[in-house]
Amino acid sequence: MRNSGLAKLDGLVGQWSTTMSDAWFLEPPGVRVPGETTVELLGESLLFVRTRFADGTHHSEMSLVIGRSDPNDNYVALYQDDRGVCRQYDMTFGGGHWTLTREDPDMHQRFLADVEQDRILARWEASDDQGKTWRKDFDLTFERA
Template sequence: MRNTELEKLNGLVGQWTTTLSDAWFLEPPGVEVPGSTTVEWLGESFLLVRTELREAAGGSELSMVIGRSDANDAYVVLYHDDRGVCRQYGMTFDGAHWTLTREDPDFHQRFVADVEPDRISGRWEISEDRGETWRKDFDLTFDRA
């Protein structure tokens, strides 16, 4: 039986074309990196998110597993990418807005997105002073394929 709070994420399920843009670390300015994302149920308790980015990002691959802590009334996200990076994020989702946040000793990070049925427009931000100031890392857009 699927958890009712996880069921609210069902609109994310599917195939998405993904575009990374406006990244401070890509040259020349204005470069867009195409990719694809698949979101699917992993059993009844988790969502599996797999993203592949092409060319300019060096062929990056990343995965997230979205689950839930009922006792804490919170979504939990585990992240891994092909650099060997593993992270844990807190998550909120209300159908129109999606956020991922982490406040770890190395740096703070957040993803803030507006969600529509066929488009998710988001941006990743980073803070190296424990959340006092933030700078955009890059934009990440998902269009339903």
């Protein structure tokens, strides 16, 4: 039987054309890296999100597994990427907004997104001082393929 809390995320399921832009760590400034994102059900209670970027120069792959703790009425996401990084994020989703946040000893990080039917405008931010100040890492644009 399908998890009713996860059903709220059904609008994310599908194929997305994805663009990374305004990334402080990419040269030259202003470079836009095309990619694709696939969001699919994993069983009845999880979502699997895989994003791949490649433009001949830049290449990256990252994945999320999103689930929901029914007793606590909250979402959680496990993240991994091709650098061997693995992180846990608290997640919110509703009212046209999607957030992922973590407050770990090495850094605080957040993903902030405005969700429309066929487009998601998002950015990743990081803080090295426990959330007192934030810097943008990069922007993401998802458009339904």
